[in-house]
Amino acid sequence: MPIIQMRDVSKKYKNGTTALRNVSVSVEPGEFIYVVGPSGSGKSTFLKLIYREEKANRGEIVVAGENLMKLKNKKVPFLRRKMGTIFQDYKLLPNKTAYENIAYAMQVIGKKPYEIKKRVQEVLDLVGLRHKAKMFPNQLSGGEQQRIAIARAIVNTPKILIADEPTGNLDPENTWEIMKILERINQQGTTVIMGTHNSSIVNTIRHRVLTIENGRIVHDEMEGVYTYD
Numbered sequence: 601m602p603i604i605q606m607r608d609v610s611k612k613y614k615n616g617t618t619a620l621r622n623v624s625v626s627v628e629p630g631e632f633i634y635v636v637g638p639s640g641s642g643k644s645t646f647l648k649l650i651y652r653e654e655k656a657n658r659g660e661i662v663v664a665g666e667n668l669m670k671l672k673n674k675k676v677p678f679l680r681r682k683m684g685t686i687f688q689d690y691k692l693l694p695n696k697t698a699y700e701n702i703a704y705a706m707q708v709i710g711k712k713p714y715e716i717k718k719r720v721q722e723v724l725d726l727v728g729l730r731h732k733a734k735m736f737p738n739q740l741s742g743g744e745q746q747r748i749a750i751a752r753a754i755v756n757t758p759k760i761l762i763a764d765e766p767t768g769n770l771d772p773e774n775t776w777e778i779m780k781i782l783e784r785i786n787q788q789g790t791t792v793i794m795g796t797h798n799s800s801i802v803n804t805i806r807h808r809v810l811t812i813e814n815g816r817i818v819h820d821e822m823e824g825v826y827t828y829d
């Protein structure tokens with residue numbers, strides 16, 4: 601069964617901008633998918649519909665067994681538990697340490713302190729930053745902040761990781777470091793959906809590529825390359 605299914609989905613923002621038109625796509629569990637296309641083509645909107653930051657106007661969206669067109673707003677937190685999100689600007693809480701940023705994601709869903717301690721150390725190891733646990737975000741480099749954001753996103757073992765331009769603010773060295781971590785997470789079974797403008801990533805670490813132009817999916821290729829006309 602697909603973990604994400606969209607059928608004839610359209611999204612029009614309140615100001616009249618149509619961001620997605622008749623989008624249909626099906627994603628199997630464990631896939632790694634790049635979402636590419638020109639600026640303003642609808643990539644972020646596509647991702648936002650999946651984690652229900654925005655609602656579609658038309659069509660059908662099913663994510664991890666939840667029909668998003670019927671999902672009540674108060675159920676959205678339960679949907680979000682099935683996915684992690686990371687962004688170009690990291691979005692760490694500035695007044696919490698790296699450790700606390702990650703632990704907080706477990707506290708809010710009621711995990712027990714001993715579970716939290718064990719699991720946070722585990723994900724800090726996964727991103728190679730156990731030694732920076734006590735640092736605040738402004739004491740970390742961009743690459744380190746993104747690694748903490750990834751640790752936070754996966755601490756509750758989500759089925760899906762949504763990444764919107766995760767390497768957009770990073771130099772090539774940090775970019776590849778982040779990609780290595782995302783690969784590892786994907787190999788452990790997490791479905792990864794990543795919006796990106798980085799053609800060298802897409803053409804080097806080959807995965808399925810969805811190309812969006814003007815709100816439509818114009819290419820959908822397994823082991824695809826970075827192209828738009």
Ligand code: ADP
Pocket residue numbers: 613614615617618619637638639640641642643644645646
């Ligand atoms: P991308 O991520 O490919 O740059 P977006 O999904 O952010 O594209 O945007 C697609 C289109 O929708 C653009 O025309 C953009 O200006 C518009 N858009 C995005 N967010 C909003 C919003 N909240 N309100 C109105 N228009 C928006």
Ligand code: ADP
Pocket residue numbers: 615640644645688765
């Ligand atoms: P990005 O995709 O670069 O991370 P956003 O998704 O916030 O950034 O915005 C993408 C595009 O959508 C930009 O061109 C931005 O100006 C436009 N946009 C975002 N929010 C709105 C909004 N509320 N109204 C109109 N346009 C918006």
